[in-house]
Structure formats: structure tokens, C-alpha cells
Amino acid sequence: MDYANLYRNKKVIITGGLGFIGSNLARRLAGLGADITLVDSLIPSYGGNLYNIKDIESKVTVNIADVRDAFSMNYLIRGKDYLFNLAGTLSHIDSMEDPYTDLEINCRSQLSILEACRNNNSDIKIVFAGTRGQYGKVDYLPVNEKHLMHPSDINGINNIAGEMYHMLYNDIYSIRAVSLRLTNTYGPRHQMRHPRQGFLNWFIRLAIDDQTIEIYGDGKQLRDFNYADDVVEAILLAGANDKANGEVFNLGSGNPISVVDTAEKIIQLTGKGRYKFVLFPDDKKKIEVGDYYADYSKIKVLLGWEPKVNMKEGLMKTIDFYIKNKKYYWA
Amino acid sequence: MDYANLYRNKKVIITGGLGFIGSNLARRLAGLGADITLVDSLIPSYGGNLYNIKDIESKVTVNIADVRDAFSMNYLIRGKDYLFNLAGTLSHIDSMEDPYTDLEINCRSQLSILEACRNNNSDIKIVFAGTRGQYGKVDYLPVNEKHLMHPSDINGINNIAGEMYHMLYNDIYSIRAVSLRLTNTYGPRHQMRHPRQGFLNWFIRLAIDDQTIEIYGDGKQLRDFNYADDVVEAILLAGANDKANGEVFNLGSGNPISVVDTAEKIIQLTGKGRYKFVLFPDDKKKIEVGDYYADYSKIKVLLGWEPKVNMKEGLMKTIDFYIKNKKYYWA
Numbered sequence: 175m176d177y178a179n180l181y182r183n184k185k186v187i188i189t190g191g192l193g194f195i196g197s198n199l200a201r202r203l204a205g206l207g208a209d210i211t212l213v214d215s216l217i218p219s220y221g222g223n224l225y226n227i228k229d230i231e232s233k234v235t236v237n238i239a240d241v242r243d244a245f246s247m248n249y250l251i252r253g254k255d256y257l258f259n260l261a262g263t264l265s266h267i268d269s270m271e272d273p274y275t276d277l278e279i280n281c282r283s284q285l286s287i288l289e290a291c292r293n294n295n296s297d298i299k300i301v302f303a304g305t306r307g308q309y310g311k312v313d314y315l316p317v318n319e320k321h322l323m324h325p326s327d328i329n330g331i332n333n334i335a336g337e338m339y340h341m342l343y344n345d346i347y348s349i350r351a352v353s354l355r356l357t358n359t360y361g362p363r364h365q366m367r368h369p370r371q372g373f374l375n376w377f378i379r380l381a382i383d384d385q386t387i388e389i390y391g392d393g394k395q396l397r398d399f400n401y402a403d404d405v406v407e408a409i410l411l412a413g414a415n416d417k418a419n420g421e422v423f424n425l426g427s428g429n430p431i432s433v434v435d436t437a438e439k440i441i442q443l444t445g446k447g448r449y450k451f452v453l454f455p456d457d458k459k460k461i462e463v464g465d466y467y468a469d470y471s472k473i474k475v476l477l478g479w480e481p482k483v484n485m486k487e488g489l490m491k492t493i494d495f496y497i498k499n500k501k502y503y504w505a
Numbered sequence: 506m507d508y509a510n511l512y513r514n515k516k517v518i519i520t521g522g523l524g525f526i527g528s529n530l531a532r533r534l535a536g537l538g539a540d541i542t543l544v545d546s547l548i549p550s551y552g553g554n555l556y557n558i559k560d561i562e563s564k565v566t567v568n569i570a571d572v573r574d575a576f577s578m579n580y581l582i583r584g585k586d587y588l589f590n591l592a593g594t595l596s597h598i599d600s601m602e603d604p605y606t607d608l609e610i611n612c613r614s615q616l617s618i619l620e621a622c623r624n625n626n627s628d629i630k631i632v633f634a635g636t637r638g639q640y641g642k643v644d645y646l647p648v649n650e651k652h653l654m655h656p657s658d659i660n661g662i663n664n665i666a667g668e669m670y671h672m673l674y675n676d677i678y679s680i681r682a683v684s685l686r687l688t689n690t691y692g693p694r695h696q697m698r699h700p701r702q703g704f705l706n707w708f709i710r711l712a713i714d715d716q717t718i719e720i721y722g723d724g725k726q727l728r729d730f731n732y733a734d735d736v737v738e739a740i741l742l743a744g745a746n747d748k749a750n751g752e753v754f755n756l757g758s759g760n761p762i763s764v765v766d767t768a769e770k771i772i773q774l775t776g777k778g779r780y781k782f783v784l785f786p787d788d789k790k791k792i793e794v795g796d797y798y799a800d801y802s803k804i805k806v807l808l809g810w811e812p813k814v815n816m817k818e819g820l821m822k823t824i825d826f827y828i829k830n831k832k833y834y835w836a
Binding site (some may be wrong): 270273274277281282285286289320322323324325326327328331332334335338339341342345346460461 | 601604605608612613616617620651653654655656657658659662663665666669670672673676677791792
């Protein structure tokens with residue numbers, strides 16, 4: 175589906191808009207001529223970073239607000255054509271340490287955002303970002319959307335509830351909504367201050383700094399990576415196509431790679447760093463899911479999406495970006 | 506598994522203990538010699554009723570508290586051997602009108618109860634009451650536990666989260682927990698003041714009062730009923746058997762019956778009342794799931810449970826109970 179003209183002058187709101195995927199999406203939508211509002215709470219340990227939109231700041235409206243703030247969301251949602259609902263915590267380990275915050279953000283806030291839409295703007299189209307974490311330890315590979323969900327952490331459970339609220343409001347109240355279950359996503363504009371939101375970008379930081387990457391266990395578990403631009407493309411296709419309404423879609427790469435091979439690739443492309451194996455920390459071992467990779471044929475067939483950026487190309491762009499912009503992401 | 510002596514002198518706590526299933530369970534546990542604490546908030550429109558335990562009140566300790574009150578739950582959970590975690594809202598329609606209250610009770614409170622167990626009593630064994638509402642409109646019949654969950658109301662979604670928290674705490678923190686996905690349950694000690702928690706008991710009230718039962722649509726949708734005593738038996742078996750830990754089980758009857766046939770049966774056994782067909786109200790039509798009946802072979806094989814009370818016998822006992830105790834349930 176060609177959405178080249180669809181988003182022009184459309185009013186779009188992106189929750190988590192200063193974060194990793196939100197800001198990459200904003201950049202693309204700015205190029206398409208959309209009227210963009212970015213909502214972000216800039217919680218220090220999360221992904222929001224004003225530098226992420228430095229070169230497009232004249233083309234977007236930034237509104238600092240937390241998705242838990244139902245009053246503000248109730249206002250901000252009005253008159254918008256599209257909601258790209260990307261705000262949410264992503265950390266498996268944080269959700270175990272502070273399950274209530276995870277519940278408030280991923281579960282309760284999703285409900286209040288949907289209630290805001292129902293009460294003030296039921297014509298809006300919503301794209302929700304789900305996660306592979308909803309599946310937990312897998313029963314079979316590759317994982318398609320019919321795979322049972324039995325998450326291994328609180329974050330996965332709360333994301334299931336958040337996704338299901340969206341599907342319910344689509345079915346019952348005809349508020350068009352679609353969920354994309356993202357796999358590990360990497361690329362420019364990810365937060366780089368701690369490893370609690372995924373290991374790939376963290377490995378890149380360590381390599382750039384010529385540090386030692388610690389690999390838990392044997393590092394042979396498989397992961398499925400998407401480059402940020404490919405995820406943005408999927409989000410825009412899902413927003414544009416009403417065939418997607420009420421549907422959930424896996425994203426994936428078609429090329430699973432082990433954690434240790436990922437580290438080797440990063441070290442090779444960066445020309446710096448090294449890795450060593452260490453014992454799996456207890457808290458992380460407990461919620462480790464083993465191999466994961468997705469069957470993304472549903473979105474390929476229905477929406478015509480497939481990833482276009484191969485890992486070598488994606489990693490080179492990512493490494494290049496952080497070498498140039500290190501001071502805005504390391505501190 | 507013979508649990509005749511297992512529960513003797515054991516400290517058990519039942520949330521929702523003054524409610525329908527809670528009070529029937531308390532009665533059985535009193536007979537088995539357990540040391541019973543009933544926790545209930547007696548919210549007027551919910552199921553709690555002090556008359557439910559009138560004839561066993563010397564054998565139980567009643568503690569009025571709401572499961573949303575994390576401080577009290579944190580204290581009450583200490584030193585208990587078993588938690589029968591039955592508190593929760595059950596109303597499909599209420600959950601759509603007030604989704605936040607449903608979330609607080611079925612989702613957030615479950616998390617705080619589990620945190621209380623983790624912090625103060627990780628040796629406790631928990632039996633959680635899930636619901637057929639977690640499945641939503643079914644993809645196939647009979648529904649087994651591998652059926653995907655895509656609920657048709659907020660209550661179903663929040664119950665999924667509640668159940669998944671239990672499974673997670675079983676897997677990660679070794680707090681033994683099992684979930685029973687109850688189908689429609691009927692019997693003595695159900696609230697009889699409004700129809701928002703299931704239609705069967707409401708039909709019985711109308712018949713006893715020689716009123717007209719209104720059947721929405723053609724009334725041909727199938728339902729699966731369990732008599733309260735059979736559900737109590739399943740709960741006690743699940744509590745007694747550590748093979749159940751980390752597992753979810755459907756309950757069911759093996760004898761699905763249509764709504765209209767249910768009405769006819771009740772009218773025939775009561776010797777009073779009549780029914781008429783009316784148009785499906787819009788709000789109820791939207792969340793109506795059509796036919797439902799469960800495959801309960803998993804609990805039959807693993808725990809040796811099957812329903813023993815046939816519908817005629819169960820209905821007769823139920824009708825008899827409410828005719829005798831009408832004044833305690835109608836007002």
C-alpha cells in the first residue's frame with residue numbers, strides 16, 4: 175500500500191515520541207508532511223531524549239506529559255487522525271523489580287488512553303506497539319500469532335492486557351486499532367545509558383568504547399532483530415491500511431542470530447571491543463526465554479511488509495550514528 | 506487424590522469468602538476441620554452476604570477487607586497454608602461501564618496479593634479462580650486450555666492478567682499456584698438481587714416469583730453449567746495436589762444446554778414462571794460470545810475431577826434453597 179500522500183497534513187500523535195522508535199517514526203512522518211505531536215514524559219531511565227528530534231524540532235510539537243496522566247491524554251487525543259501508541263516500559267528486569275509501575279504504564283494507561291479516544295475521538299486510528307515478550311518461553315519456532323502467550327515476566331503480561339484492550343475497543347467500540355508485536359529492535363536514537371532495555375545497543379556502546387562485552391551463559395540463544403527503519407515502515411503500513419484493524423502482527427527478520435554471533439559481528443564492524451562469557455545472573459536467568467524468532471508471514475501477506483535492511487547494513491548505520499553522536503547518548 | 510485429612514487444622518484464607526463460591530467452599534472446609542479466615546469487602550452490589558455463613562459462623566473468622574487494600578492483605582496472608590483466591594468482579598457488563606474498578610480488583614489487587622505472598626509467605630499454596638470469559642468468542646468447541654484467549658470484555662482481559670501473574674509467580678518465585686477457569690456456576694448462596702453476574706440464578710428468582718423470564722435473541726446459544734459443590738471439589742483437589750502447580754484447568758459439565766432450554770427446565774422444576782423472547786439489548790449484544798462449552802479432560806486426567814451433580818438435581822437443590830431463604834437474598 176502506498177501511503178506517500180496519506181499522512182500529509184494529517185494530525186498524528188505519538189506517545190513515547192521522544193523515544194527510540196517514536197523519534198524515528200516522527201522523522202519519517204515529518205518527511206511525509208504530517209502534523210506531528212510528540213508526547214513523552216522524559217523519565218530519566220527511559221528512552222526519551224530531546225536530541226532524538228534535534229534536526230526536526232521545527233517540524234514537530236513536543237508536549238511533555240506522562241501517559242499515566244489521564245487528564246492530559248484526554249485533551250491531547252482530541253482532533254488527531256492517528257495515534258501511534260508507543261509509550262511503555264520495555265524492561266523485563268525492571269518489571270520484576272517494580273511490577274506496579276509497569277502495570278500503571280503498560281496496562282492502566284492503555285485503558286485510559288482508549289477511554290479518552292472513546293469519549294473524545296472515536297474516529298482515530300491507533301497503532302499499538304506490542305512485544306515478543308508477550309509469548310514468553312516458546313512452544314515452537316518460528317513463532318506465529320497463533321502461538322499461546324505465557325510470558326516470563328510482568329512486562330509481558332501487562333503488554334498482553336494493553337494489546338487486548340486495543341483489540342476490544344476495536345471490536346466493541348469500532349475504534350480502529352492494530353497491534354504490532356515487535357521483536358528486538360535496534361538502530362540510532364536508542365537510549366545507551368544502561369542495558370535494561372535490550373542488549374544489542376548496549377553491546378554497540380561497549381564495542382565503541384573498546385570495552386569487554388559480557389555474554390551470559392553460552393550466548394547460543396537465538397534472537398530476531400529488526401532495524402528501526404523497518405519497524406517504522408511496518409507502523410506506517412499498519413496505520414494506513416484498514417485491513418489491519420483488529421489484527422495483531424508479528425514483526426521479525428527471517429534471519430535469527432545468536433547472542434554471541436551478534437557480539438562478534440558488532441566487534442568486527444566496530445573494529446574494537448571484545449567479549450567474554452560469564453555466568454548467567456540469577457535474576458536474569460529466571461526470566462530468560464531461550465531461542466526466539468518470529469514468523470512474520472501474516473503481515474507480509476496482509477500488509478506487504480518485509481524487512482529491507484540487513485543486519486550488516488543496519489549495524490553499520492547504527493555504529494556510525496553513535497560514534498558521531500556519542501556525547502548525546504552516553505551521559 | 507484423597508484430601509479428607511489434608512485440610513484438617515490447616516490455616517486457609519479465602520478472598521471473596523462471603524461470596525457465592527467462597528462461602529460454599531468455607532462450608533466444605535469447615536467440615537474438613539480447617540482453620541478458616543474469610544476475607545470479603547461486602548460491597549453491596551457484589552456477592553458477599555453474611556447470611557451465607559450463618560450456620561458455620563462459629564467455625565470461621567470473618568475479616569472485612571478489600572483485596573485492593575494491600576496493607577491488610579499483606580498482614581492477612583501471613584502464616585496461612587492455603588489461599589483460595591476467589592475475590593474478583595465477575596460482571597461482563599459492569600467491566601465495560603467501569604473498566605478501572607475492574608482493573609483495580611482483578612488485575613492490580615492480584616499483583617499485590619502475590620507480592621504479599623512473595624514477601625511474607627512464599628510457602629503458601631494458591632488456587633485462583635479464572636473464568637471462561639478469558640476465551641471470548643470461541644474459535645472451536647469444546648474449548649480446551651490451548652484455545653487462544655481473545656476476550657470480549659474488560660473483565661476477561663483483567664482476569665487473564667490476574668491468572669498470568671499467578672502462573673509467573675509459580676514459575677519464577679516458586680509460589681505454588683494453580684488456576685481454574687470456571688464456567689457458569691450456579692447453586693445456593695449466589696447473590697440474587699440483580700442479573701449482572703450471570704443469568705441462571707436470576708432466572709431462578711424470576712421463576713420462584715412467578716415472573717416472566719426475558720430471553721435475549723433466540724436463546725439458542727449454548728452454555729456449560731457447574732453446580733457450586735462440584736466447583737468446590739475442583740478447588741480442593743487443585744489445592745491438595747502439587748501436580749496442579751503452574752497449570753490452568755478448564756471446568757465444564759460435558760452437557761451444554763441452551764439458554765432457552767435452561768429457562769424451560771427452571772420453570773418446569775419450579776412449577777412457576779414463564780418466558781418470552783425479547784430483542785438483544787445493544788450493550789449486551791456487543792459482548793455476547795455465542796456458544797461456549799469446555800473440554801475439561803485435562804483436570805479429569807491430571808486431578809481426577811469430574812462434575813457429579815447433574816443439572817436437574819443441582820437446580821432442585823438450588824430452587825429449594827432460595828424458596829426457604831428468600832428473605833436473605835431477595836432484598
